Amino acid sequence: MSSATIPVIAIDGPSASGKGTVAALVARALGFHYLDSGAIYRVTAHAGQRAGVSLDDESALATLARGLDLRFDGVEVFLNGEAVGDAIRTEEAGRAASKIAAMPVLRAALLERQRAFRRAPGLVTDGRDMGSVVFPDATLKIFLTASCEERAKRRYKQLIEKGFDANLAALFEDLSERDARDAARAVAPLKQSADAVLLDTTGLSIDEAVQQVLRDYRAASAV
Ligand code: CDP
Numbered sequence: 001m002s003s004a005t006i007p008v009i010a011i012d013g014p015s016a017s018g019k020g021t022v023a024a025l026v027a028r029a030l031g032f033h034y035l036d037s038g039a040i041y042r043v044t045a046h047a048g049q050r051a052g053v054s055l056d057d058e059s060a061l062a063t064l065a066r067g068l069d070l071r072f073d074g075v076e077v078f079l080n081g082e083a084v085g086d087a088i089r090t091e092e093a094g095r096a097a098s099k100i101a102a103m104p105v106l107r108a109a110l111l112e113r114q115r116a117f118r119r120a121p122g123l124v125t126d127g128r129d130m131g132s133v134v135f136p137d138a139t140l141k142i143f144l145t146a147s148c149e150e151r152a153k154r155r156y157k158q159l160i161e162k163g164f165d166a167n168l169a170a171l172f173e174d175l176s177e178r179d180a181r182d183a184a185r186a187v188a189p190l191k192q193s194a195d196a197v198l199l200d201t202t203g204l205s206i207d208e209a210v211q212q213v214l215r216d217y218r219a220a221s222a223v
Contacts, residue, residue, distance in 0.1 A: 037127030
């Protein structure tokens, strides 16, 4: 199978919209591979901080990104063979990822690495530019969102469940800021592409969102 014929479901959207959870469940339902592209930005920022590279040094970060020894196993992420899942899931790691994600040279360095995840029988991936830049020929593109209040509540619940400290008002502020930065950046800004289906999950359960994506996928692959 040439890689261009391998189906891809690209799910893009703002922070804490639930796209990662939905994407992983859709991948499981279809028996497809799953790529959490945000984790790649998070690991890159983490690796940079560990190596003492400034988060403003675009060319050093791009060089580091090209040579990153990164492996996914289910939801766990390994950097140089070490599990870094917990370290990269903090709000601070998210802010660092969002900062370096605005750098065009770094994004270009990560492009082929992301495309290599397109393997049979198919791929479900989530991020900001999966449908617009990384997999423009995706079988189905979804823009998954929810109100900022709802997303702040979901992120709060997620952090508390993991045993982290969390403050709802601070999370709301942080998400609004991150949305604004992701949407305003010059390269691969967060926005719904014309050919993406909008899925607003504000009043939906995770299962309802998953079922909707599966219905859209069946419809898209039937044409
Ligand atoms: O879960 P959350 O949306 O907060 O974070 P994430 O999806 O893990 O992504 C972390 C950051 O990486 C985001 O704030 C984006 O700035 C950036 N990102 C991106 O620019 N492009 C992607 N394809 C994925 C993430």
